[in-house]
Amino acid sequence: MVLNGLTIKQATDGLKKKDFSCVELTQACLDQIEKTDKDINSFITVTKQPALALAEKLDKQGEFTSPLAGIPFAAKDIFCTAGVKTTVGSKILENYIPPFSATVIEKLDKQNSIMLGKTNMDEFACGSSTETSYFGSTKNPWDIQRVPGGSSGGSVAAVSADQCIYSLGTDTGGSIRQPASLCGVVGLKPTYGRVSRYGVVAMASSLDQVGPITKSVEDAAIVLGQISGLDKKDSTTVDASIPDYAAGLSKDIKGLKIGIPKEYFIKGMDPGVEDRVRVAISKLEELGAKIIEVSLPLSKYGLAVYYIIMPSELSTNLSRYDGIKYGFSAGLDNLLENYLETRAKGFGPEIRRRIMLGTYSLSSGYYNAYYLQAAKVRTLIKQEFQAVFSQVDCLVTPSSPTVAFKLGEKTADPLQMYLADIFTVPINIAGLPAISIPCGFSSAKDGSIELPVGLQIIGRQFDEQTILKAAYNYEQATQWYKFKPLI
């Protein structure tokens, strides 16, 4: 049995039955990191000693009753972890050690889930390929010449390469779902406000959301159940009931109304991706779902809205990195020179590009034409989704227009890179939950290799249960999730 290849469910069963110890499970993951991470570069920091110490303690106690007890996980390096470096993939926080933990990390600590380390990411979660990280690119475990997607590329590659049992990521415009699609794993972005953002380094506060990356839909349901809920420290969390997500999975989808928005099948997308998604839709129909073609004409403006709202919020949030309060400082005597130099040296080019864009959209004379117009179009996009959800229970689209692209292929042209998120961004704009699950393989552009394709299922606000149920039914009928990269 390859212990590090197990799902949460399988690992918990094994720990309870004492088929293996928690130390063996944790060591198997650490061995896999040791063996593969020089090629993949998923991790910025590995917390080997504390992980093994906790595993040993849990073995002695011998109690694995809570759903994530003794399960090794990896956390994107955007979550504050008390006493453990939290870099956000940036030079400006290269040596930052927070004295406190994010609420989600505290919740997992209480469960005795075992943190293996902190994963690589695009700097401040700005990117779709993990290439903007100050700590070098993460590689796709299916082909190390290719990107894993981003920004949660390290968290996703770590799950795909069986370096951990599950991981946590964040999704502002697709940063969980797009890499999950490119690496053939499950990635869930919950409804905005479902999971606390306290202690998560802020990118764009009205869009950011925390979510799990897992090897199966059931695992995503298990983790979501444990990290959700109202948090006094995050006033945007919502006091909504949290269903037993995992228990609700096995119901069938007979009569479930699934909308297929025609605007999400565009010119320029990989024909192989479209084909796989169409086949998946037929499968859902075969399983009893009712397929209905719908229209979301305003979705085409999603990316334009995103590239105003996100940089505006980002530039505001990142003004705190001033070389005085915390993080890297150029250490100059003159105040203005210190600001300029600290931020010139501390931030990479993509961050500076977005700070410039955000500052411009918010600046006097341009605010109405850019930020305000984007916030109004956001209202219309939300209303359009609401109208469609009066006809259907969920929506199905591709997660990404292409399979994984080559390292360096899109770095020279920012706009080309931004288009990688065209199908995921509108969902954040509207605050909806969505999941990406594996739905087969398609050839790379040059025909050299078969790469994973992701299916995106989108739900109503706070109705994660329906998308998880649809995803689970599809997954169990197709078993794509059992395919693993050869590494």
Next chain:
Amino acid sequence: MALTEKEIKHIAHLARLGLNETEEKIFAKQLSSILDYIEQLKEVKTDDIYPTAQITGLENQFRPDVVQNCDKKIQIGLLETAPAVENNLIKANNVFE
């Protein structure tokens, strides 16, 4: 929409971002092309539409205005993350010339 180098300099100053001349040229080109893409938003009619910032519709979330103690360990830890500290205070640059 083409941004001039003068505009780029102005935005960089507002953002307190040091840019060298090469970067100013590259950013002028790249930001102009992104702004061209964003221009399409002008096609959308938004008269009488209210802007959205809070997407789930939550309104003011109040809590009692009570001072909470900060854990000593966290207090020390936070000070340790500052680039310069003097007498348990974060040291800033001179504001007045």
